[in-house]
Amino acid sequence: MxxxxxxxxxxxxxxxxxxxxxxxxxxxxxxxxxxxxxxxxxxxxxxxxxxxxxxxxxxxxxxxxxxxxxxxxxxxxxxxxxxxxxxxxxxxxxxxxxxxxxxxxxxFGWIAQKPNPFPRSISRNITYGAELQGLATNRADRTALVEKSLQAVGMWDEVKDRLRQPGTDLSGGQQQRLCIARAIAMQPDVVLMxxxxxxxxxxxxxxxxxxxxxxxxxxxxxxxxxxxxxxxxxxxxxxxxxxxxxxxxxxxxxxxxxxxxxxxxxxxxxxxx
Ligand SMILES: Nc1ncnc2c1ncn2[C@@H]1O[C@H](COP(=O)(O)OP(=O)(O)O)[C@@H](O)[C@H]1O
Ligand SMILES: [Mg+2]
Missing domain, CATH: 3.40.50.300 (P-loop containing nucleotide triphosphate hydrolases)
Structure with a gap:
């Protein structure tokens, strides 16, 4: 005790x-x-x-x-x-x-120790893997996925006006939340952190x-x-x-x-x- x-x-x-x-x-x-x-x-x-x-x-x-x-x-x-x-x-x-x-x-989603967004735009970070997997194959689906995933990590209002800026320009904390948004955009069952x-x-x-x-x-x-x-x-x-x-x-x-x-x-x- x-x-x-x-x-x-x-x-x-x-x-x-x-x-x-x-x-x-x-x-x-x-x-x-x-x-x-x-x-x-x-x-x-x-x-x-x-x-x-x-x-x-x-x-x-x-x-x-x-x-x-x-x-x-x-x-x-x-x-x-x-x-x-x-x-x-x-x-x-x-x-x-x-x-x-x-x-x-x-x-499985994987969140690493150090935030590791791709050197691409915020929205591309979310859509890249999902598109490869056939989860968001048209533009409307991708736009919706970006909003939904960023909403899920509480970041939509923070970044909605700069979705084309590089994910790597965000602060460390925002980068990690972007990585979590990217992971859940792939619809995993389990998230490993x-x-x-x-x-x-x-x-x-x-x-x-x-x-x-x-x-x-x-x-x-x-x-x-x-x-x-x-x-x-x-x-x-x-x-x-x-x-x-x-x-x-x-x-x-x-x-x-x-x-x-x-x-x-x-x-x-x-x-x-
Ligand atoms: N790629 C690897 N090759 C050889 N030994 C490794 C490798 N990765 C981890 N180990 C060894 O396995 C043990 C467990 O490591 P790890 O799972 O990374 O521990 P933790 O995450 O608890 O710090 C450690 O002794 C580590 O040195
Ligand atoms: Mg370890």
Whole structure:
């Protein structure tokens, strides 16, 4: 149990809803992962629930990004890697032979640490991928998609008069929200975010956190974060990793108030990591 001052330091966000209508969207079952001889994940099993935010936390190098990249099968692009175990998405084994990795990857949005808009206009950032996928093939559809996606990230009024300006001219926080708009324009089921606020100032971080909370109404979100306060604010579920092992997973309100292991307790109270 955290003492009073420790638990007061973490402001817990909304409570989870998975005990109600939503089944697990992603089921990670005994997953191990190797980079050459190095075992980066060790028998990880974890349920990720639909329309919730799940945060991966733990010290640097513990396997958070690796697991995120196992979910959308982008790790296997790295030579000499190997995965064992199963990952189910909506009940379907994503590593089954009949799965086409590029098609699978489109079910996931990816938000990187550093905002990475294309060096093209704001509107082209949104329409490019969607058009390639046949989601917005005529001009009217593209115009509508740009407005809808920018509305969804709360940016439409900020940029509607300069849609032809380069996305790279925006502020860092706006660039990251543009990247989120670009990701959701592709209609993913799951949005994966790898430390999406680590390059942002506090005001932009707060905006992105608010946005994550809104997006969870429509998407399943997995976020890697170094920031315990952020995990407590945005996530309904938390998974704590250490040296490739999943040490604890559960509802934020349990993990942050009553961590079951000393390691997790020490980490969330800032004693190491
Ligand atoms: N491309 C790679 N090749 C070899 N080892 C890697 C590679 N990427 C990550 N690793 C190793 O795997 C472990 C887990 O890394 P990572 O998943 O990036 O951790 P985290 O995101 O928690 O910081 C680390 O020991 C890291 O050095
Ligand atoms: Mg990482």
């Amino acid at each position: 955290l003492d009073k001052s420790e638990s007061q330091a973490l402001h817990l966000g909304p409570t989870p809803n998975h005990d109600r209508a939503h089944p697990a969207t992603i089921s990670v079952q005994d997953v191990s992962f190797w980079y050459g001889p190095k075992k980066a994940l060790k028998d990880v099993s974890l349920e990720i629930f639909k329309k919730e935010v799940t945060a991966f936390i733990g010290p640097s190098g513990c396997g958070k990004t690796t697991l995120l990249r196992c979910l959308n099968r982008t790790n296997e692009i790295i030579p000499n890697t190997r995965i064992e175990g199963r990952i189910l998405l909506e009940g379907q084994d994503i590593y089954a032979p009949e799965i086409d990795p590029p098609v699978l990857r489109r079910r 790898d430390e999406p606020c680590s390059a942002l100032d506090p005001v932009s971080t707060a905006l992105v956190e608010e946005l994550i909370d809104e997006l969870r109404q429509n998407y399943t979100i997995v976020i890697v974060t170094h920031n315990m306060q952020q995990a407590a604010r945005v996530a309904q579920r938390v998974a704590f990793f250490h040296l490739g092992e999943l040490i604890e997973a559960g509802d934020s309100k349990d993990i942050f108030v009553r961590p079951q292991t000393d390691r997790c307790h020490d980490f969330i109270t800032g004693r190491y990591g």
